[in-house]
Amino acid sequence: MLDFIDDLGHGIYAIDTGFQRPRFDAAFLIVEGGRAAFIDTGTNHAVPRLLAALNALGLAPEAVDWVIPTHVHLDHAGGVGLLMEALPQARALVHPRGLRHLVNPTALWLSALSVYGDEEMQRSYGKLVPVPAERADASHDEQVIHLAGRPLRLIDTPGHARHHHAIWDEKSRSWFTGDTFGLSYREFDVDGRAWILPTSTPVQFEPEALKATVARLLDAEPLAMQVTHYGRIGGSVGEVRRLAALMLDQVDEMVQAARTANLAPDRHAALKTALQQGYLARLRAHGHAADATAADWLAMDIELNAQGLEVWLDRSPA
Template identity: 85%
Template sequence: MPDFLEDLGHGIYAIDTGFQRPRFDAAYLIVEAGRAAFIDTGTNHAVPRLLAALNALGLPREAVDWVIPTHVHLDHAGGVGLLMAALPSARALVHPRGLRHMVDPKALWLSALTVYGEAEMQRSYGKLVPVPAERAEASHDEQVIHLAGRPLRLIDTPGHAKHHHAIWDERSRSWFTGDTFGLSYRVFDVDGRAWMLPTSTPVQFDPDALKATVARLLAAEPLAMQVTHYGRVGGNVAEVQRLAADMLAQVDEMVAQAEALRTATDRHDRLKQLLLDGYLARLRAHGHAAGDEAAAWLAMDAELNAQGLEVWLDRPAR
């Protein structure tokens, strides 16, 4: 089995997409009775790995029935169109708020282009490929699809983004959470225990919606969460609840920090530093050394979370 492919049991495989650094961005492959579904794809550059995973498992490309991005941020869905072009039987199932961006990714591309520039867009993401409209459909809340008879339930999960859904797999009693349940990097595991942090990446962060979403996820009493960044966390109901409680406590903390800096002239830099300092302090309490290497690993999350919080603060409704 390739080193980027991890067997998680219950016919679920995590695929390291290779985005940015090792074990940072996962796509998932569910296999049931010779049929398959991808949940999240990574970027265009991940597509060769996704196809290689099928080969390693002895699955023809015609065996894939579904490609389901949790939301349309490019590290989750940038490769959907290119992957679909290689999978003749697959349908894309996309949150209704994100569907048009998969069928016509021009606005998605231009939005990201203004942030990253042409060179970085090509390096990190590659040119976005549209999904044919006749092969794409919108999900709806409490929708159930079947993979060779295996039920997969989708629910609307706003908080990180309005165009976000999560997928419940009864077989493994786990949710595929995209970014709604936060981030958990395996380099920060201590004695097999995971550490979480929230993600408020621009531009649709909503802390109240996020809390309601997490409560809804927990109501299913999941044994594990399959997060895109990165991998399976939990292992039992109590551990999932512990991770959720810690993550939501951080949401409250970072919202309070943002509110306190609402009118500060140097708001962004101060908020970014507060967030990073908070991550490192929590990591040390978790039992991790949390030195310079950890600070470098988390610097981009602090930057993006500060941006997301500021967009939230500055919305007219606030």
Template identity: 65%
Template sequence: MHTALPSYLRDLGHGIHAIDTGFQRDDFDAAYLLVHGGRAAFIDTGTNFAVPRLLGALDTLGLPQSAVDWIIPTHVHLDHAGGVGLLAQQLPQARVLVHPRGVRHMVDPTMLWQGALAVYGAEEMARSYGQLQPVAAERVQASHDGMVLDLAGRALLLADTPGHAKHHHCLWDATSRGWFTGDTFGLSYREFDTAQGAWLIPTSTPVQFEPEALAASVQRLLAVDPACMYLTHYGRVTDVQRLGRHFLGLLDRMVALGRAVQHAPDRTAALERGLLDLYVESLADHGCGFDRGEIARLLAIDITLNAQGMTVWLDRPA
């Protein structure tokens, strides 16, 4: 007899479960639990408020907390890594594997907190993220490009994938032929699925957006001909090569938009309008029936953050 899974937990096969962290809205932010040979790893955690769901997933699957060997944020943005410290407190045997540029932020999250505070403000930080918890330095390990992690005999390959952030790595799971992509392969919300399949957008959130590096990272992910991508926002997507072409084309259009409004009097507002125009047009081509207002509502957070990130990029010295 199989235990019924809670609504926030989805079995994707190959020992991989997606956990809806509950951040912002349903089907917006995922953490992944990879189980093999009785051992487990969490890939991305969501925020502090997701930790009960992560622990609940272990309970549902009949795994003791001592089975978790690794907690692996793809990068240290708080919707991916905000819960790492608190989760690590509950899983004392687990080690934290993070991009080398992110190690110091896991050990001392003060700068991470201050940076997010500047973007979101104190009220939103308290509502959405909670107080960040540090991880003891001896429990944090830096990844490196080409590193192979052994999870009870299952190999996970780490790839350095800058472009969304300098401190971003992705994980290749040969068993499922899928990449855990964090934000490198963009955002794909299920509301936008049509008969043509999934739809996605690049994410250029502050402050390290680099379109050329991002395009190179995506091309690297596509080069192994993956069967699927495990996105933090949101869930598993297939038809990867089509999505990759779409991603790179939309990224080129975002760059062109940025150059076109670079010297506009109210550049950030112009970027927000221009991004919404791009998304509305792209979704119409995709067969999505949502009107402009509904698209603006569903993508409101991303439009704001993408415009802010593009502003930082445009101001960066060439």
């Protein structure tokens, strides 16, 4: 097996897309009866790895039936168009609020450009390739598709983004959660126990919607969550619930930090400081050293979470 592929069982593979740092951004491949589906793709730069993963598993590009981004943020969906060019039988299944942005990615590019800047866009994402409209479908809430008879259920999951859906796999009793169930990096595992934090990346963070989404995910009593950042977490219903409670506690803390920072002379700096202090304190309680290296690993998420919280503050009633 290639060193950037993790076999998660039940025919599910996490593919490290190579984005930012090792084991930071995953694309998932589900294989059933010789047929395959990708959930999230990473960026354009990930496409060679995704095709190499197919080859390593003895699958031809023609074996892929579905490409399903959880939402259209570029670390999840930036490579969809380019990947589809290599998969002649595949259809893209996209949240209805995101579909048009993959068919015509101009607005998507400009939105990301406003967050990351031109140099980072060119370095990390590359030119976006449109998905042909005739090969793309909009999902709907409680939609069920089949992969060689294996049911995959999609539900609408706002909170991180309004163009977000999650995918339930009954065979593994797990959700593919994109960013709605937060971020959980393997560098922060302690004695096999995962740690998690929310993501409020701009521009559609909605805390109450996110809480409702997490409650809906838990209603299925999942044994695990397949998170894009990064991999499979959980292992039991109880462990998934522990992680959910940890994440939702931090959502409340982040909202309070944003409201407090809103009164500061330099709101952005104050909010970043509060987020860093909160995350590192949580990590220490988890048993992690939470040192300067940990702060570096979290720096990009702290910046993006601060930006997203500020957008939420500016949109919220006074």
